[in-house]
Amino acid sequence: MNQAMKLPDPAVVAVEDIDVSDSRLYEQDAWRPYFERLRAEDPVHYVADSQFGPFWSITRFKDIVEIDSNFQDFSSEPTIVIGDLTEELPLANFISMDPPKHDVQRKAVQGVVAPKNLAEMESLIRERVGEILDRLPVGETFNWVDEVSINLTTQMLATLFDFPFEERTKLTYWSDLATSTPEIAGGDTDPEERFAGLSECLETFTRIWHERKDDGVETLDLIRMLQRDPNTANMVDEPMEFLGNLILLIVGGNDTTRNSASAGVLALNQNPDQYDKLRANPDLIPSMVSEVIRWQTPLMHMRRTANKDVEFRGKQIREGDKVVMWYLSGNYDETAIENADQFIIDRANPRHHMSFGFGVHRCMGNRLAEMQLRILWEEIMQRFSKVEVVGEPERVLSNFVRGISNLPVRVHPL
Template identity: 75%
Template sequence: MNHIATPTSASAPLDQIDFSDPCLLRDDTWHDYFARLRDESPVHYQAESPFGPFWSITRFEDIVAVDSNFKDFSSEPTILIGDISDDLPAEMFIAMDPPKHDVQRKAVQSVVAPKNLAEMEVLIRTRVCDILDGLPVGETFDWVSDVSINLTTQMLATLFDFPFEERHKLTYWSDIAAGTAEMTGGDVDPEERLQGLMDCLETFTRLWHERKANPGDSFDLISLLQRDPNTADMVDRPMEYLGNLMLLIVGGNDTTRNSATGGVLALNLFPEQYDKLRADQSLIPSMVSEIIRWQTPLAHMRRRATRDLEFGGQQIKKDDKVVMWYMSGNRDERAIANPDEFIIDRENPRHHISFGFGVHRCMGNRLAEMQLRILWEEIMRRFKFVEVMGDPVRVNSNFVKGYESLPVRVHPL
């Protein structure tokens, strides 16, 4: 798949820059390129890319305007910059518009209701403690695999009531779900993705029938879908079932996992903030919101114009792709003071768009915040310093803004 050779200098003419190039995220060189878009061309048309032509929306307020207007900017057929392949036409509620979106989302929304979150908190804390107590103090290890992936995979297994000893499959399915070159510029082989996701569908279809044969009062996601009359027969619509499974798996994995790593990196890059945290651990909830903003674990969401319209002084045509770059909006100095700084005691730390906006605002945002809060509460009870020992390796994707690995060493109190 050929990308326009992105110039090494962000000062090149804008029409020579491929803003969909995953290398911008992988090499962490995206900042200057998108700052130019915000300043010079905040509603920017890119005529050529490996994913076809698209509009880039890069300012905070413009992104909010697009994200909260589903009538003009539809989520169908996909929220990725690339198109989904015809060999596996999975459907998911994040790529649907109301009213169908609302019906399907409502069926699983209760898994993250406040009552359930309160009950989950004890379990999450127990698992966080087990993970942190098992870390090799004084040795260098990979934070991504040993902590971030470990924690979020255990949480996913709980949400689905998935066989705990097979939970590694959930991580694998999450990694391949949107990892092909055609979808996000990634390097997952399309055939491997097809086989992996068919295995996912087969596994969850079996779990559906097992749960149906022995119904209980469980609040796992499969049982919730079965109990809601609007989704009770979803297993008979396999592409819809698979699509919503992938949405819940990726939503429950990539975002929290990459924020759990991004927080460690941020505190090492801004050591005065780590000192601030050591001095006042009541800042943890505020810091969690700042981690999610600073990291922005999903870089973009795409919409489709439903009609010809004027936006930001530009003429957008019906069916044009419109890409909201959340990572850029979260670094927009028009909306956020000193946006490139990591500041754990910001006045309004929840003023960010990492969770999206409008009807598609992230369903699990409170669960993600709770996991990160508990993680940092328990880190601070054990370790004076989680020290980064080398450069992070970042994910090759224009969608997932995350980490393959981060070498660290923990220093006890």
């Protein structure tokens, strides 16, 4: 996509010419008025020509829920991102499958986030959060994304995979490579770098798989869980499926928490009355966490592919058409969420949002993400009177991951 071209004026562009797959909208944080137009004027919107080919945009909350819950007519195969898979890496994973295969593969790993295991993880997460926060340079400017958000989520990923702790930054690198090429989400990663990096990921985890096979260790990590389940015990023999599921679990364990950990700091600085409210009543932290996840919408869309011709809200969707559900737009839908354009940490129903999806594909790790963010803010409030944003955030060039790459801050002690 030509970065030099200006974005069209959202007030005057013809509605049929609005293309919300343009990743510059999110890098520049300019997306709101375009989605407002679509929700008001054309909520089931066809784009005939885009960087990713023709597709439908679904932008209202209730319409997204309906499509997300109907895997019979709207399939997750072959992929859930707007761009098509490349021939070099035709990855497969359970989020881009329909039942029953989806259910079988998901079941093999979902025990890692069972309530009992989450309870056991809480003290470890709190200990790590405390160590991260205690090392921050009080009074100096630093990048919150690197020092806190990435640091916390990468440590958690290493634990979930029982991955060598000293090499854990590779997990973040692979996660970023997976979602940032031009063909997939309008990013700017070189496809050759992506291929090399993800090949290294596959080689590394294939070695780990064989090292752990039948080793008798009872550790509850994702690789051993896949090995123990008879339905996934031989997944290593299907390299693209193995790599696809690794990437799914790495991205899922990384992006929601990481970008919400940064977005919370930004949102509270942009809405100082809400920061005052939080300081006055730290019991609002769980509610605030849900509001941050809505406000940020870390994964902005999910794609489905029509299994057959379907009439939906008066529009004719044809078999094979791409149907893109814009969770970001649904989370700002005024007809579904009162004062949706405002950041309010004590909403009556704060978990009423669509950042985790609906139906069979609802996010497996949503409770883990919420727990990590809750603990992070509980520990922040015990140490700092304010995490102050002191410069403009830098955002990721992507129409899939709503990411923040740089957030300059200073922390002020109590």
